[in-house]
Amino acid sequence: MSWTDERVETLKKMWAEGQSASQIAKELGGVTRNAVIGKVHRLGLSNRVGGAGKPDEDLAEPVAAAAAQPEPAAAPRPAAAPRPAPQPQRVEPASEPVRAEREEPRVAPPVPQPARRVIVPAGQPLPPQPSANEISPEALASVREVEKKARRLTLMELTERTCKWPIGDPATEDFWFCGLPSQAGKPYCDAHVGVAFQPMSSRRDRRR
């Protein structure tokens, strides 16, 4: 396999979207993640953020990070990888106490999720779903952003370490699983872990 224009385009696109080198390699086929990384460097589009600088680690979850930190944008970054800015989505971080301390797993993993509008096909009502106001705005914003990049896996494509968060309406074709890399030992990716597991205190405070 060689780097045809088309393949390079796919590479650029996926890299810009924050997909990992290994995911890009799988998509392209015929190349390893090393090849992808090597190409990325030769194309000069490595560092997804700040440009001519040092490695700048901690970019594991660019989206989640961006959504979590309002970041007053002090110094305008040099034109670099266009991070899709998370929707403003009127969020008032006002008195949001720190969450994500020690987890309290006893929260029932929300089943489906209030996609656009909750559509109950016809039959039985769906199991109780977490109302939006039980989820922190940060987590929600992060999830919405992440779900745009979901790998849209089918049930059969899920593995031990892919996010198993369901997206869409199971009663229609418009349904798939997130599929992004899951957090070690968890069934979901970072973003979805954020809405599935919440400290009890946080839940109580938010509930109406």
Next chain:
DNA sequence: CCCTGATTCGC
């Protein structure tokens, strides 16, 4: 062990 990107260097 799973994974990530970064770097080196023979080809």
Next chain:
DNA sequence: GCGAATCAGG
């Protein structure tokens, strides 16, 4: 230019 091997890290 390419990418396997290796490195450094989560």
